[in-house]
Each structure stands twice: as structure tokens, then as C-alpha cells.
Amino acid sequence: MAIDLLNVAVGAVLAARDCPARVKDELAQYAHASGDMNPLHLDEAFARKAGFDNLVVHGMLNMALLGRLLTDHFETDTIRGFSTRFEGVLQVGEPTRVSMTLAGRTGEHAEIGLEMLTHEGRRIVSGHAKVRLRIS
Amino acid sequence: MAIDRKFLGFALPPFKVTATPERIARFADAIGERNPLYREGIAPPTFLKVLEGEDNSSRRILDALGVPLPRVLHAEQQFDYLAPVRAGDELLVERRVTDLYDKKGGEMEFIVIETSFTGPSGMLVARSRQIVLVRNAPRSQ
Numbered sequence: 001m002a003i004d005l006l007n008v009a010v011g012a013v014l015a016a017r018d019c020p021a022r023v024k025d026e027l028a029q030y031a032h033a034s035g036d037m038n039p040l041h042l043d044e045a046f047a048r049k050a051g052f053d054n055l056v057v058h059g060m061l062n063m064a065l066l067g068r069l070l071t072d073h074f075e076t077d078t079i080r081g082f083s084t085r086f087e088g089v090l091q092v093g094e095p096t097r098v099s100m101t102l103a104g105r106t107g108e109h110a111e112i113g114l115e116m117l118t119h120e121g122r123r124i125v126s127g128h129a130k131v132r133l134r135i136s
Numbered sequence: 137m138a139i140d141r142k143f144l145g146f147a148l149p150p151f152k153v154t155a156t157p158e159r160i161a162r163f164a165d166a167i168g169e170r171n172p173l174y175r176e177g178i179a180p181p182t183f184l185k186v187l188e189g190e191d192n193s194s195r196r197i198l199d200a201l202g203v204p205l206p207r208v209l210h211a212e213q214q215f216d217y218l219a220p221v222r223a224g225d226e227l228l229v230e231r232r233v234t235d236l237y238d239k240k241g242g243e244m245e246f247i248v249i250e251t252s253f254t255g256p257s258g259m260l261v262a263r264s265r266q267i268v269l270v271r272n273a274p275r276s277q
Binding site for chain 2: 026029030032033034035036037038039040046049050051058059060061063064065067068070071072076077079080081082083084085086089
């Protein structure tokens with residue numbers, strides 16, 4: 001579904017999605033698919049040793065959900081940049097919501113704001129993307 | 137611990153990696169991507185992390201710097217896309233430590249790793265910039 005970035009108001013929410021809590025098997029699936037076998041995501045005893053109550057969700061898996069908001073709405077070759085800060089640690093069992101807003105327009109690009117929050121409002125990821133405007 | 141600043145500029149030997157259709161499909165499954173475009177033809181935007189992480193390369197950088205894994209968290213990640221990565225593309229991956237700094241009197245150390253992805257024709261396809269946080273014990277007074 002295309003979004004008309006040239007005409008939508010700056011500050012508007014462009015898309016949002018609820019994301020169910022992660023379970024251990026999903027972290028194992030991501031670990032094997034990505035090659036990131038850090039035991040922080042796979043081994044409860046290691047996660048406790050690192051200072052967490054439970055398995056920690058890969059930051060890159062959270063970033064991938066924000067990436068899906070981008071790819072659901074923008075064509076691949078218009079997505080020029082994508083960056084995230086992993087501000088909070090998400091553990092298994094915590095549902096989240098991801099959203100993207102139009103942060104601004106500069107020249108040929110739209111600046112997209114992205115975030116992932118827990119249902120309690122704790123910020124897990126904040127991010128930005130640079131998307132080329134289709135000027136015909 | 138403090139990371140020795142001699143590692144500023146540390147680089148892994150460049151390596152080649154192929155974005156095979158199987159790996160892209162497996163990654164799409166793991167992130168819940170159902171758009172056929174990203175399951176068959178084009179790598180999802182964060183798939184670059186898989187390519188740069190080939191052969192445990194991030195772990196090898198941390199090991200070389202003497203950083204214990206339980207202290208490490210991924211703090212930031214940035215990708216710049218110059219051209220889409222397509223199934224079958226073989227890319228040359230070059231990874232380098234480009235900055236080392238600390239905050240809170242050394243309680244938090246940061247490692248910046250920059251990666252470039254170059255296509256067979258020598259064209260730069262993408263860049264990645266990762267910041268790793270190392271959590272050290274507070275310094276005793």
C-alpha cells in the first residue's frame with residue numbers, strides 16, 4: 001500500500017502494528033537464520049549471568065520489524081537509509097507496538113521516524129529512515 | 137577493563153559472501169516477512185547484518201579486542217543503501233573498528249564498527265555502522 005509522502009502532513013502516523021510477545025523458539029529461529037548465536041538470546045543461564053531476568057530479544061530482530069513497516073509501504077530502491085538506537089532491552093514475554101511517522105521532508109527525501117514501545121510505554125527502539133520522494 | 141586504543145583501525149581480512157535465495161527465505165521466515173518480493177528476489181533491509189556477520193565476524197572482532205561477550209549489548213545500527221541486494225549477489229565485505237570511546241568514567245565503553253559491501257563490478261552497494269556497548273563494572277571510589 002503506497003503512502004503519498006509528498007502530501008501527507010508532517011507528524012502524521014503512517015503505519016503501526018502490534019507485535020505479540022516473543023517466545024524462545026522465535027529467538028532460536030532468528031539466531032539460526034541470522035548467524036547471531038550470542039547465548040544472551042538462547043540460554044537463560046547466560047542471560048542471568050549478563051544481568052537479565054530472561055532471554056533478551058535480538059536488537060536486530062526488533063529492527064527487522066521496523067524494517068517491515070518500511071518495506072510494507074515503500075519500494076526497495078526508495079529506501080536509502082535506515083538507522084536505529086536500541087534504547088531498552090526487550091525480553092521474551094513482552095508484547096510491543098511498532099509505528100512510523102513522517103518526521104519531515106528535505107529536498108528529495110522524506111525523513112521517517114520509527115519506534116518500538118512496550119505496552120507500558122517503555123521505549124525499546126527508536127529509529128529513522130530516509131526515503132526518496134517520488135517526484136513525477 | 138579498558139579496550140586498548142591500539143585497536144582503533146583494527147580490520148578483519150575482507151571476505152566474500154553470497155546472498156543465496158535460501159538464506160534470504162530463511163531470514164524472511166524468521167522476521168515474519170510475507171511479501172514475496174523479499175522472500176524470493178530482494179534481501180530485506182536488515183539482511184545486510186547477516187552478510188556482515190558471516191562466519192561469526194562480529195564475535196571475532198570482540199574476541200580480538202578482548203571484550204567478554206556477557207558484557208556486550210548492541211547499542212546502535214545504521215545502514216546506507218546505494219543499491220538493492222538481490223538473491224545470488226556475491227558481495228565483498230570489509231569491516232573495521234573506526235572509533236573507540238567511553239562514558240561515565242569508563243563504566244560504558246563503545247566500539248564503532250563500520251562495514252562496506254561491494255558488488256562484483258566494484259560498485260559500493262551499501263554501508264553499515266554498528267555501535268557495540270560494553271558494560272563495565274562501576275569503578276570503585
